[in-house]
Structures are given as structure tokens and as C-alpha cells.
Amino acid sequence: MMEPILWEWINALARWLHVVTAIAWIGSSFYFIHLDASLRRRAGAPAGTAGDAWQIHGGGFYHMTKYMVAPPQLPEELTWFKWESYATWLSGFFLMCVLYYRGADLFLIDQDVMALGPWQAVAISVAALVAGWVAYDLMCKSPLGRNDRALAAAGFVLLVATAWGMTKIFSGRGAMLQVGALMATMMACNVFMIIIPNQRKTVAALLRGETPDPSLGKKGKQRSLHNNYLTLPVVFLMLSNHYPLVSSTRYNWVMVALVLVVGTAIRHFFNSRHAGKPTPWWTWGVAAAGMLGCVWLSTMGPASGDTAAATPEKVGYAQVEEIVATRCSMCHAAQPVWDGIATPPRGVVLEGDGIRRHAEQIRLQAGFSSAMPPANITGITPQERAVLAAWSGGIK
Known part of the structure; x- marks a missing residue:
């Protein structure tokens, strides 16, 4: 611990x-x-400056x-x-x-x-x-x-x-x-x-x-x-x-x-x-x-993936909830099940209303970019990222 x-x-x-x-x-x-x-040259300046x-x-x-090169004599202390x-x-x-x-x-x-x-x-x-x-x-x-x-x-x-x-x-x-x-x-x-x-x-x-x-x-x-x-x-x-x-x-x-x-x-x-x-x-x-x-x-679009997935015409909240549950919630849960993770990273819990509360972060981290999941350890697909990118927190 x-x-x-x-x-x-x-x-x-x-x-x-x-x-x-x-x-x-x-x-x-x-x-x-x-x-x-x-630095400015002035009259009477020492030679070599x-x-x-x-x-x-x-x-x-x-x-x-x-x-320009060095003083005629070195001082006793030099920083x-x-x-x-x-x-x-x-x-x-x-x-x-x-x-x-x-x-x-x-x-x-x-x-x-x-x-x-x-x-x-x-x-x-x-x-x-x-x-x-x-x-x-x-x-x-x-x-x-x-x-x-x-x-x-x-x-x-x-x-x-x-x-x-x-x-x-x-x-x-x-x-x-x-x-x-x-x-x-x-x-x-x-x-x-x-x-x-x-x-x-x-x-x-x-x-x-x-x-x-x-x-x-x-x-x-x-x-x-x-x-x-x-x-x-x-x-x-x-x-x-x-x-x-x-x-x-x-x-x-x-x-x-x-x-x-x-x-x-x-x-x-x-x-x-x-x-x-x-x-x-x-x-x-x-x-x-x-x-x-x-x-x-x-x-x-995201860095990973060979080709950009087509933007879906309609996105329902149920689709988003399913993707988050299968690709994100093993770490971002009140009680994470991923080995080595005792608490949800950064305190972000993606369960229930937490998905809507963190809608912008989900879209930025996993929809518009490939930052999450880290190393794509849960195997999220380009099509799923496209769904998250198209999703708006206002969609029911």
C-alpha cells in the first residue's frame, strides 16, 4: 500500500x-x-571590452x-x-x-x-x-x-x-x-x-x-x-x-x-x-x-489508428456509456479493477452521472486525441473514438 x-x-x-x-x-x-x-561602447572604456x-x-x-576575450588579470572570485x-x-x-x-x-x-x-x-x-x-x-x-x-x-x-x-x-x-x-x-x-x-x-x-x-x-x-x-x-x-x-x-x-x-x-x-x-x-x-x-x-483526429474513422451521423448516450464502460471504467471507477490502481486516476469516476460530468474530458482525451486509454491498453477502436468525438454532453 x-x-x-x-x-x-x-x-x-x-x-x-x-x-x-x-x-x-x-x-x-x-x-x-x-x-x-x-552592451554599448562608450568613450573611455577599458581596452579589450x-x-x-x-x-x-x-x-x-x-x-x-x-x-571580448578575458580581462588582463583574473579577479580573486569568479562566479x-x-x-x-x-x-x-x-x-x-x-x-x-x-x-x-x-x-x-x-x-x-x-x-x-x-x-x-x-x-x-x-x-x-x-x-x-x-x-x-x-x-x-x-x-x-x-x-x-x-x-x-x-x-x-x-x-x-x-x-x-x-x-x-x-x-x-x-x-x-x-x-x-x-x-x-x-x-x-x-x-x-x-x-x-x-x-x-x-x-x-x-x-x-x-x-x-x-x-x-x-x-x-x-x-x-x-x-x-x-x-x-x-x-x-x-x-x-x-x-x-x-x-x-x-x-x-x-x-x-x-x-x-x-x-x-x-x-x-x-x-x-x-x-x-x-x-x-x-x-x-x-x-x-x-x-x-x-x-x-x-x-x-x-x-x-487522434494520433493512433491507420485511418480516421467516419464521423457518425447520430450518437446516443447509450453508445457512449457502453464505450466508456468497456474501455475506461476499469480504471475510472469508484473501485478500480485494474491491477495496481487503487483509486481512480485524478479522481475521475466514469460511472453513472460521472460520464456526463466529464463529457469534455472524455472527448478531448479519447475522442479528439488518442491520449486515453494510455497505450490503448483496452483496445479502443477508431470508430469508438469517432463516437466519443461526435458526442455532446447535451445528447440524451
């Missing part, structure tokens, strides 16, 4: 830690991109100066911004293990998509994270990496192709989380394997009395900028598992492409504003169009 309670608390605390560390990482990332963009910025916060004034990213990735991967890997048969696997065992799914997931980072890193280090726009286009293709591929392996919810986890892995590895090592090389050169290699800072800044533009799409994808119309509809992988464009447009707006450049108001039009595109794509 204590085991499910313990795992629920582990899940809750891991999620809390992950959210807190993510806030810290995103906040510092956004702040330094803003600081870098707002890119500019400075005056800021006020919390009742105090701050004078920030950036050196390194790295643990925010490390803690975010580690807590996120732990949460993925607790929820998606431990419950792979429910949350990661969909037998309608690909027949996998839990350990097969976990192995593919981990391998995809490693392979995705290696592919991205090689692109950055190749001649392609000398052209920021070409590199961005190649990275976009890599991520969208990965999203499409993951939807052919995992459940819709698992695929979206996998793509978000890949982006997060790329971002954390940028810090751990490129930005911090390059900064250490710079510090080591200064301690030896040598002039640091300017390319080290340039490479680090490129990866930092990538992290800045990936942040908003990562957050969206990590939240997508709570929204079935995003994660579990037919063209969820196209939504990934649109969200990448939307996130890039929004960050471009703020980065341009911080740099004092002409305000690119057009970016909000791009963002709005992209999100409207996501809304439209979400109407295309």
Missing part, C-alpha cells in the same frame, strides 16, 4: 525540483543574452562590463554559471526515469504504433538522446557551423525529422516528451561539453600568462545563442503531455516544427529589442499564425 504513495511523492518532489532548477537556468540564460545585447551596461534592480545600481543547467538536466532525466521509463508500458509505448517491450522502449529513448546530441555537435563543428543561418536550418530539419521518427516509435505523449528531452540534452551538453570547457581553457591560458584563443569565446557564444532560441520550444514540449490536443493528435510532429518557428520568432523579437535594433513587430504575426496552425492541426 505504501509503494504507490512513495512513488507519487518521488514524482511530485522530482517535478518540483525540475521546475525550480529550470526557472533558475532559463532566468540566467535570458538575462545574459539580454545583457550581451544591451565589448561595451558596458548600467542596470538598476532591487534598489541598487550595477555597472556591467564585458571583455561560474553551470549548476543551473546541470541540475535542470539531471532532475529532468530523473523525472523521466521515474515516470516515463518506470511506466514505459503506459506512457512511452503505444502498441498501435510499434510493438515494444518496456526495456526496448527505454533503450531506444536513451540511444536517441545520445545520437541526437552527436549529430547536432558534429553539425556545429563541421564547415556548416561557420554559417549561423545554414546551421539553424540544418538543426531545424534534424529536430523535425526526429519528431516525425519518434511518432513512429512511441506514443504521441512519449514522442513529444522525447523531442523535448533531446533539445534539453543538446542545451545541457552545450554547457557541459563546450561552454564551460572553453571557459576553463581561457582561464588556464590567463593563469599561464598567455593570451586566450578568441575562438573559444566565439564557439561558446554560438552554443549559448542556440540554447536561448531552444528554450521556449523545450518548455512547450515538456508541458505538452498535459494537453492531449498537442501530444496525441495526428500531426503532432508538424506542431513541433511550428513551435520551433514560433519560439524563434518570439526570442528574435526580444533579442532585437534588447540590442536596440528596430523592433521586429512582424514576429508576433508569425507567432500568431504558427499557433493558429497548431490549433487547426489539432482538429485532424
Whole structure:
């Protein structure tokens, strides 16, 4: 009896830690991109500086100066911004293990998509994270990496192709989380394997009395900028598992492409504003169009199933009640009969009047999308989903 309670608390605390560390990482990332963009060259500035910025916060004034490579002498104390990213990735991967890997048969696997065992799914997931980072890193280090726009286009293709591929392996919810986890892995590895090592090389050169290699800072800044533009799409994808119309509809992988464009447009707006450049108001039009595109794509039906079932002309409540009783009520009952489930998930009881009370949730989770039943463990058919999608709580 204590085991499910313990795992629920582990899940809750891991999620809390992950959210807190993510806030810290995103906040510092956004702040330094803003600081870098707002630097201004002024008369009398120290040699080798890119500019400075005056800021006020919390009742105090701050004078920030950036050196192009490094200062002539290192200060006695130097703050390194790295643990925010490390803690975010580690807590996120732990949460993925607790929820998606431990419950792979429910949350990661969909037998309608690909027949996998839990350990097969976990192995593919981990391998995809490693392979995705290696592919991205090689692109950055190749001649392609000398052209920021070409590199961005190649990275976009890599991520969208990965999203499409993951939807052919995992459940819709698992695929979206996998793509978000890949982006997060790329971002954390940028810090751990490129930005911090390059900064250490710079510090080591200064301690030896040598002039640091300017390319080290340039490479680090490129990866930092990538992290800045990936942040908003990562957050969206990590939240997508709570929204079935995003994660579990037919063209969820196209939504990934649109969200990448939307996130890039929004960050471009703020980065341009911080740099004092002409305000690119057009970016909000791009963002709005992209999100409207996501809304439209979400109407295309559930992710699972080879073909969309025809919409029934008439739907009676008796039909809905029968489908819910055979496909949902073994878990969503006052006394669930499914092994390992002691109480109805999220307190949703789909018996008697409970079906009408939860009509909207039923249609969203099992009619318009394939989020429920998880992994389609009860074998709901496309025709049954069509009935639930067509059903209105007002039908008697």
C-alpha cells in the first residue's frame, strides 16, 4: 500500500525540483543574452571590452562590463554559471526515469504504433538522446557551423525529422516528451561539453600568462545563442503531455516544427529589442499564425489508428456509456479493477452521472486525441473514438 504513495511523492518532489532548477537556468540564460545585447561602447572604456551596461534592480545600481576575450588579470572570485543547467538536466532525466521509463508500458509505448517491450522502449529513448546530441555537435563543428543561418536550418530539419521518427516509435505523449528531452540534452551538453570547457581553457591560458584563443569565446557564444532560441520550444514540449490536443493528435510532429518557428520568432523579437535594433513587430504575426496552425492541426483526429474513422451521423448516450464502460471504467471507477490502481486516476469516476460530468474530458482525451486509454491498453477502436468525438454532453 505504501509503494504507490512513495512513488507519487518521488514524482511530485522530482517535478518540483525540475521546475525550480529550470526557472533558475532559463532566468540566467535570458538575462545574459539580454545583457550581451544591451552592451554599448562608450568613450573611455577599458581596452579589450565589448561595451558596458548600467542596470538598476532591487534598489541598487550595477555597472556591467564585458571583455571580448578575458580581462588582463583574473579577479580573486569568479562566479561560474553551470549548476543551473546541470541540475535542470539531471532532475529532468530523473523525472523521466521515474515516470516515463518506470511506466514505459503506459506512457512511452503505444502498441498501435510499434510493438515494444518496456526495456526496448527505454533503450531506444536513451540511444536517441545520445545520437541526437552527436549529430547536432558534429553539425556545429563541421564547415556548416561557420554559417549561423545554414546551421539553424540544418538543426531545424534534424529536430523535425526526429519528431516525425519518434511518432513512429512511441506514443504521441512519449514522442513529444522525447523531442523535448533531446533539445534539453543538446542545451545541457552545450554547457557541459563546450561552454564551460572553453571557459576553463581561457582561464588556464590567463593563469599561464598567455593570451586566450578568441575562438573559444566565439564557439561558446554560438552554443549559448542556440540554447536561448531552444528554450521556449523545450518548455512547450515538456508541458505538452498535459494537453492531449498537442501530444496525441495526428500531426503532432508538424506542431513541433511550428513551435520551433514560433519560439524563434518570439526570442528574435526580444533579442532585437534588447540590442536596440528596430523592433521586429512582424514576429508576433508569425507567432500568431504558427499557433493558429497548431490549433487547426489539432482538429485532424487522434494520433493512433491507420485511418480516421467516419464521423457518425447520430450518437446516443447509450453508445457512449457502453464505450466508456468497456474501455475506461476499469480504471475510472469508484473501485478500480485494474491491477495496481487503487483509486481512480485524478479522481475521475466514469460511472453513472460521472460520464456526463466529464463529457469534455472524455472527448478531448479519447475522442479528439488518442491520449486515453494510455497505450490503448483496452483496445479502443477508431470508430469508438469517432463516437466519443461526435458526442455532446447535451445528447440524451
